[in-house]
Amino acid sequence: MANEKIIAQKQAVVAELKEKLQNAVTGVLVDYSGINVADDNDLRSKLREAGVEYSVVKNTLTRFAANEVGLEELSDVLNGNTALAISNDDVIAPAKVLYDFSKGHDYFTIKGGFVEGKVVSVAELEKLATMPSKEGLLCMLLYALNGNVSGLARALQAVVDQKNEATPA
Helix, strand or coil: CCHHHHHHHHHHHHHHHHHHHHHHEEEEEEECCCCHHHHHHHHHHHHHHCEEEEECCHHHHHHHHHHHCCCHHHHHHHHCEEEEEEEEECCCHHHHHHHHHHHHCCCEEEEEEEEECCCEEEHHHHHHHCCCCCCCCCHHHHHHHHHHHHHHHHHHCCCHHHHHHHCCC
């Protein structure tokens, strides 16, 4: 009877992890060995601010969930102490926060992850982490569009001014 109860609990955890993995646009797995309470609280706070869900996961249960959603390649990094950071909205946020944190903490390492249903390497996650945020990219786009529109407006005004100067009053 106890075994059935434990198995049912584990199946529920796998189902929950599976749903989280399916709904996430990005997930990053890290080894948090050696983290102290103050650093852990600081990291969790930064992740919360970025809208990222972060939790310690059991490797075996995560492996089952990953296999069920087509992320079998994550099995290679599911060993040791593992935590999972996922975002359902922002592709860059989990990688950026964890990468920035790992730069100042040698014991904290990024193991791997996935982006939009595809397993990616640590190098790809680092590239993603160094990209500007979604808001930053939108600002760059708006600046570029505004610059083009402003240039067009100035050019059109110059044409109008030339025509006004050329026509006798």
